[in-house]
Amino acid sequence: MSEIQSGRELCDQFFEDLTKKEDIDQKMVALLKKLHSEGKLTGENIRVGLNALRMEAENEAGSQT
Amino acid sequence: MKQEVKLKSLVLEGFRGSLKEVPLGLDDDCKSLVLFGNNGDGKSSFSDALEWFFTDKIKHLEREGCGREDYFNDALPKTKEPIVELSFNRNVLDSEKILKRAGGCRYSNSTEEFGKYIEDSSKEVSILRYHTMREFIDKTKKEKLEDVEKIIGFEIVNETRAALLRALNGLRGSTELAALHGSANERGSAIVEILGTKPFSDADIISSADKLRKRLGHDKSISDVSTLQSVSDELDKTVKTGEKGEKLAWLEQIRANVSSSKEITNFLKELNQVLTSHNELATQREKVEASALGKLYKAGLEALETGFAKAGECPLCKRPIDTEELLESLKKEVESIQELLEERTQLIEQVKLLHDRIRPLKESLSSLLEDKVKESLLLPHQIETLKSWPGLFDQWKKLSDKVESCLESVAFELPSADSQNALQATLAQLEEAIESKKTSIAETEEERRFYQDVQTLKSLRDNYARLRDIKGKIRVYESQILSLENIHQEFERKEREGLSKIIKAISEDVKEYFKFLHPGEDFDEIELVPPTEGRGLEFRLRFYGSLISPPLKVLSESHLNSLGISLFLASSKHFNKTNAFLILDDVVSSFDINHRRSLARLMRDKFQDTQFLLFTHDDLWFDLLKKELQPNRWLFKELAKWSYENGIEIIESPMSLRERIQRYLDTNDISGAANKCRILVEGMLKQKCEDLGVRLEYCSREKNDQREASELIDGLVAYLKENQSLREKESKLLFSDLKAGQLLANIGSHHRDLGATSLARGDIETILTDIDEFEALFVCPDCKKPAKKSYSPRNSKLKQCECGKLWI
Numbered sequence: 093m094s095e096i097q098s099g100r101e102l103c104d105q106f107f108e109d110l111t112k113k114e115d116i117d118q119k120m121v122a123l124l125k126k127l128h129s130e131g132k133l134t135g136e137n138i139r140v141g142l143n144a145l146r147m148e149a150e151n152e153a154g155s156q157t
Numbered sequence: 158m159k160q161e162v163k164l165k166s167l168v169l170e171g172f173r174g175s176l177k178e179v180p181l182g183l184d185d186d187c188k189s190l191v192l193f194g195n196n197g198d199g200k201s202s203f204s205d206a207l208e209w210f211f212t213d214k215i216k217h218l219e220r221e222g223c224g225r226e227d228y229f230n231d232a233l234p235k236t237k238e239p240i241v242e243l244s245f246n247r248n249v250l251d252s253e254k255i256l257k258r259a260g261g262c263r264y265s266n267s268t269e270e271f272g273k274y275i276e277d278s279s280k281e282v283s284i285l286r287y288h289t290m291r292e293f294i295d296k297t298k299k300e301k302l303e304d305v306e307k308i309i310g311f312e313i314v315n316e317t318r319a320a321l322l323r324a325l326n327g328l329r330g331s332t333e334l335a336a337l338h339g340s341a342n343e344r345g346s347a348i349v350e351i352l353g354t355k356p357f358s359d360a361d362i363i364s365s366a367d368k369l370r371k372r373l374g375h376d377k378s379i380s381d382v383s384t385l386q387s388v389s390d391e392l393d394k395t396v397k398t399g400e401k402g403e404k405l406a407w408l409e410q411i412r413a414n415v416s417s418s419k420e421i422t423n424f425l426k427e428l429n430q431v432l433t434s435h436n437e438l439a440t441q442r443e444k445v446e447a448s449a450l451g452k453l454y455k456a457g458l459e460a461l462e463t464g465f466a467k468a469g470e471c472p473l474c475k476r477p478i479d480t481e482e483l484l485e486s487l488k489k490e491v492e493s494i495q496e497l498l499e500e501r502t503q504l505i506e507q508v509k510l511l512h513d514r515i516r517p518l519k520e521s522l523s524s525l526l527e528d529k530v531k532e533s534l535l536l537p538h539q540i541e542t543l544k545s546w547p548g549l550f551d552q553w554k555k556l557s558d559k560v561e562s563c564l565e566s567v568a569f570e571l572p573s574a575d576s577q578n579a580l581q582a583t584l585a586q587l588e589e590a591i592e593s594k595k596t597s598i599a600e601t602e603e604e605r606r607f608y609q610d611v612q613t614l615k616s617l618r619d620n621y622a623r624l625r626d627i628k629g630k631i632r633v634y635e636s637q638i639l640s641l642e643n644i645h646q647e648f649e650r651k652e653r654e655g656l657s658k659i660i661k662a663i664s665e666d667v668k669e670y671f672k673f674l675h676p677g678e679d680f681d682e683i684e685l686v687p688p689t690e691g692r693g694l695e696f697r698l699r700f701y702g703s704l705i706s707p708p709l710k711v712l713s714e715s716h717l718n719s720l721g722i723s724l725f726l727a728s729s730k731h732f733n734k735t736n737a738f739l740i741l742d743d744v745v746s747s748f749d750i751n752h753r754r755s756l757a758r759l760m761r762d763k764f765q766d767t768q769f770l771l772f773t774h775d776d777l778w779f780d781l782l783k784k785e786l787q788p789n790r791w792l793f794k795e796l797a798k799w800s801y802e803n804g805i806e807i808i809e810s811p812m813s814l815r816e817r818i819q820r821y822l823d824t825n826d827i828s829g830a831a832n833k834c835r836i837l838v839e840g841m842l843k844q845k846c847e848d849l850g851v852r853l854e855y856c857s858r859e860k861n862d863q864r865e866a867s868e869l870i871d872g873l874v875a876y877l878k879e880n881q882s883l884r885e886k887e888s889k890l891l892f893s894d895l896k897a898g899q900l901l902a903n904i905g906s907h908h909r910d911l912g913a914t915s916l917a918r919g920d921i922e923t924i925l926t927d928i929d930e931f932e933a934l935f936v937c938p939d940c941k942k943p944a945k946k947s948y949s950p951r952n953s954k955l956k957q958c959e960c961g962k963l964w965i
Contacts, residue, residue, distance in 0.1 A: 124644070136502065137320075142641075
């Protein structure tokens with residue numbers, strides 16, 4: 093019975109486990125985790141968040157060159 | 158809070174059938190309860206009150222078109238408001254809930270802990286009613302999965318999966334990414350043209366640039382992008398300082414503007430596509446309206462879900478409607494609006510990208526109409542061709558602004574293919590004129606080659622720098638896509654794993670409980686399984702060696718109800734994590750006596766930590782429960798006959814069925830007594846038939862449980878006659894045929910009239926005496942136990958009592 097998780101528990105654990113995966117972009121994981129914890133995980137919010145992450149990456153790349 | 162909350166008492170006042178305050182006490186140690194009441198006496202008011210207390214609605218009433226106005230007792234003075242008061246083993250959760258006449262409701266407990274408790278409880282399924290018991294079994298596979306997902310709170314999993322997929326598809330189909338790929342190809346083609354090789358690597362570019370550098374006599378070698386940049390800059394500067402170089406630089410600038418202007422064909426193609434998609438979206442009237450009504454639909458959905466809207470009525474247009482259906486349809490509508498809005502968001506993104514390209518395009522093209530260009534490079538007809546274009550950009554800008562601002566159809570006419578071809582031809586001619594001019598500037602072949610090499614190196618530098626920049630952006634995109642793909646796949650795997658564990662656990666428990674309810678029957682491997690195709694769930698079981706799905710094919714009504722109860726108990730065991738109480742409202746109507754007993758034992762043995770509130774109108778079931786369940790853990794109460802003046806009333810010390818018959822006799826209600834007598838006779842006969850294994854004609858499903866007393870008597874008589882000689886041999890404690898025959902004849906002759914008012918008090922008393930004597934015939938005077946199959950050897954024709962002295 094302890095192995096059984098509700099939907100919320102499953103999602104919580106999923107996003108928590110993602111933070112331990114080195115092969116997945118951790119900035120994206122942080123974004124998804126934050127949206128999930130705030131109950132705002134929608135396709136549109138993810139899209140906006142990813143846009144911001146891309147801008148950030150471009151700026152970082154720009155400042156390095 | 159882990160399945161620890163139990164009920165200490167439930168008090169209703171003015172709610173549904175209750176008028177005056179009706180306290181249903183469950184003692185300080187939160188005992189389980191069996192509440193007996195005839196139909197219409199108000200049992201369901203208690204389950205309704207509990208459902209409303211936790212969820213703000215009463216679903217089965219909503220389905221019948223009843224809303225909050227029907228929760229008020231009609232006789233309650235208009236100055237008073239209905240109250241449901243619950244107290245728990247955890248006092249901090251005690252609260253009243255008042256149904257406000259002005260609308261809405263109010264809890265007396267306003268603590269954060271109580272708010273959390275209500276939120277958690279509202280997600281649990283704690284009430285099972287007879288008419289909802291079979292709902293799950295009868296649903297489609299898809300609905301079954303949806304139900305299970307709802308029970309286990311997997312809606313959030315569905316939403317999360319959908320959001321991830323939507324974002325992933327958005328990235329994959331991004332117009333910006335497509336544009337980046339387009340630009341990368343253009344830059345790549347330009348580099349290929351310079352290098353003369355395809356494909357090429359970064360090393361190829363650097364090596365080619367360094368060759369050019371050597372030819373140009375520059376002493377600093379090119380080994381990377383940075384040295385390429387600096388060498389090219391230096392050479393460019395050197396060239397520009399001379400008169401010829403200045404002219405060449407100007408020509409090169411014009412050539413670059415020509416090259417940019419050539420992009421106009423692609424731009425127009427994309428603009429046409431966006432405007433067409435926009436107009437398609439705008440001309441789909443229902444979608445446009447849905448977009449405008451999105452907020453209204455959401456408000457309607459919220460009103461229905463929170464119970465503020467009147468059930469059975471559309472909260473918007475007030476027309477009568479099935480609330481459940483409306484809820485579903487609104488959910489779908491809101492989803493479709495969401496999709497529509499996302500489609501529009503994509504469109505706006507595309508428009509913005511086009512919008513950003515208008516100004517540079519216009520500037521490039523306009524620069525070709527400067528006097529110096531006209532004088533030295535263009536012919537009059539070429540000027541005419543070019544002149545018509547710059548003004549069009551303003552129109553396109555207005556169009557894109559309009560598309561961005563509102564979802565209304567726009568009228569547009571883009572330049573024809575002929576017109577575009579004429580422009581491209583002019584631009585090509587202009588390029589040729591520039592090249593020719595450049596050649597004429599250089600006086601010697603060596604000079605011409607020098608300027609050409611400087612220009613090539615510059616072009617290589619610019620295209621390479623831009624290509625690196627674009628590739629960087631694409632890499633970020635692709636990295637996001639890859640990560641999101643992995644996350645989405647991982648999520649789907651996690652979901653499958655979680656659902657599979659849940660289904661397995663539920664299946665195991667359903668199987669255990671079902672077998673407990675039907676011991677010795679040849680049902681096995683009962684489980685919930687996903688279909689071979691698509692999403693869904695279905696029960697499957699092994700029946701006499703064959704796998705059967707759905708179970709409806711072979712199970713009787715009673716068995717299907719057992720499956721419903723088993724599923725309810727299994728899911729409550731796994732998913733009710735807050736409350737340790739369950740309400741079974743009249744769920745055994747189609748159960749035969751053995752299965753009722755099994756259910757009582759299942760609750761007693763497998764759910765020792767669960768508090769049950771069991772409501773029934775069945776006298777025999779009530780009597781049986783009193784015998785089977787421990788008095789120290791269970792309370793037995795009864796409802797008095799409901800009246801408009803008094804509402805629901807509780808009788809704290811209910812009587813047995815026999816006592817109830819006696820009460821009817823005492824009040825001279827012969828009809829009531831006769832009716833209860835019939836129930837008593839039928840129950841007793843069914844019990845004897847089952848005890849002895851009397852063979853009866855096969856009946857399918859519920860007909861098996863609704864046999865009349867005459868049929869049971871006939872079966873019993875046949876059994877007794879068939880085994881008469883055997884009885885003589887086996888035991889001296891047998892009743893005489895004469896006595897049995899007289900008794901059966903007596904009951905047989907009376908039972909047809911039972912329930913009719915023509916019977917006299919004496920008839921009822923005679924029948925009661927007969928029943929006592931008849932029952933005594935089957936009970937051993939020594940061990941006081943009846944003869945029954947369970948005490949007897951397997952396949953024995955005669956059945957013995959526990960001690961073996963009585964054989965029948």
